[in-house]
Amino acid sequence: MQLIRKYNTAAPRYTSYPTVPYWDEQTFDIDTWKQTLLQSFRATNHTEGISIYIHLPYCEQLCTYCGCNKHITVNHGVEAPYIQSILNEWELYLQLFKERPRIREIHLGGGTPTFFSPQNLHNLLSRIYLHADLLPDATLSFEGHPNNTTKAHMLTLYNLGFRRMSLGIQDFDPRVQDIINRIQPYETVEEVTAIARAIGYTSINYDLVYGLPLQTMASVGDTINKVMQLRPDRISFYSYAHVPWVKGVGQRRYSEADLPKDEEKRALYELGKTLFAENGYTEIGMDHFALPHDSLYQAWNQGSLHRNFMGYTDQHTSLMIGLGASSIGDSWYAYTQNEKRIAIWQQLVNSGQFPVVRGHILDTEDLLLRRHIHALMCSFKTSLSQADRENNVIAECLQRLEELEKDGLVHITEDAVSVTVKGRPFIRNICMAFDARLWRKLPQSQLFSTAI
Structure with missing residues (x-):
């Protein structure tokens, strides 16, 4: 317990180095970044291939714990214009590369990717594939909200090559779900998981969070026991990041008095870790657990695990392209982040400009x-x-x-x-x-x- 008190200081999650607050934006310039893109693309396109992260930022309601870049709306008329802007941004990269990219990895993140209709997701991905080659062993994954991930979503993405799905569960306790404004019954998660497996998805991940307001040892234990009944292939067990000075109104719905403190929060993690191990899951890196048949475990076991802005992955690529508002890209020699404000991001890409607003050239x-x-x-x-x-x-x-x-x-x-x-x-x-x-x-x- 003394170590917990000693080391429970503010610390980055290290999906990159340098971390975003320490990017040297003063010396960054677009032309140098483009040169690093071409350098990495020419060196690795025919060996590793490339990764693509597509940020789909819309959600119908605000989950108060969330630290992602998102836009809350019930207007689904935003879908088609946003997708066209992503395709316009993709075209800027194609013009720069002047050669068909070979795609090894795609991840649809958010926001809520399943906010978008199956037809719109099909339009987006099929048009990206039109001018690229999808590698036979490519890893394609998407994040879904259990409440709006339909069979049509799963079938459409499966037919486009997706085999991995990640569901945001967080907690099954009704009190916790209420205070974080994410109500999703166990039966809903059970149904979505069963449909995905029947379709043929080979890797299903559940996101769980410890340290949420009103969580207790008993409630977290109950959540994990429910998760064990469904037995996802992977589990991401994240520490809740309470940063109301960054995320504003959502995380101000409750106070720090509602949150498990140092030793109590660590005990929640240890409880989860113990229960996962008892049920055959192996701890992978930081915050992740996987069953032995899963590719994340196999990459860990073989020493080939990779980490980038998408988190842990079993695929290694030096070049990761970020598409969409607020997306981050990595050329291996430079990082960039897109404009976060959707309307301005759209204006930039629709006028033929890379929507990069900051970056860092690695020395x-x-x-x-x-x-x-x-x-x-x-x-x-x-x-x-x-x-x-x-x-x-x-x-x-x-x-x-x-x-x-x-x-x-x-x-x-x-x-x-x-x-x-x-x-x-x-x-x-x-x-x-x-x-x-x-x-x-x-x-x-x-x-x-x-x-x-």
Whole structure:
């Protein structure tokens, strides 16, 4: 418990390095970013292929816990114009590449992708496929809300090559569902899961969140026992990020007095971890659990797990294109984020402009530190070469790890840094030791959610 109090500080989730608040936007320019896109595309299109993240931001109601970029509306007339704008943005990339992309991965995120009708999703994806080659082993996945993910949605996406579906469950306790404004009965989730399996989906993920308002050990235990009856192939068990200063009115529906505190919140995670293990799930990296037949487990077991802005994936691509308002892209040598405001994003792409509003060009040090943080996040271990040991920046990182080593969270040898079993819950703190940009400019206000 002393370790929880000591290390429950604000910490990034490290889907990238540098993290978004530390991007050097002053030195970023669009032309250099385009050059890095072409460099990565030419080097990897015929080997790895590319990943595409498509942000579909609309939701019919506000879930108060949500930290995503979303737009609340019941007007489905927004669907077709938004899709046409995504296709216009895709055309800008096709013109830049001048060669058919080979797609290894597509993820539809949100918002709520199943806000869009099956026909509109078909129109979007079939037109993206028209000028690209879908690799035979491509991984295609989408996020769905159990209340509006219909059989027609699942059949349409299955026929387009999708085999992975992620459902946002969060919690089955009616009191918790009410306060976070996400009412979805167990029977609804059961039905959607059964339909997906009957259609042929091979990997179903449930998103669960611990640390939500009004959660207790008993309620979380009950939720997980219900989940075990449905036995999803993967489970994402996320720590609730309470950041009302960022997300505003939604997270102000309740106060911190309603939230489980440090030790209590950690106990919720340990309860989940124990119940998952008892039911055959293996902990994968940070926040994820999978059954042995699932490809995420196999990638973890084989040492090929990858992490990017979409989270953990069993596919490795250096180039990830982000389409849609607020989407983030990664050329491996640079990051970009699109305009968040939908109307302005549409104006930009519809007038033939890349809708990038900020970005970061990675320097040599960034690439080095990202390699170590990525390795720690994906395998709980990173190797140290002779060049690393002679590098002053890495020496500073190792010095910052000394306190964590004393606490038994990491083991440092001449050629590696390894996270101990005891240290796995503190992986965000461990990666922070390699975050040189953060340490050079410590935030004056809280930028990140707490690590526990």
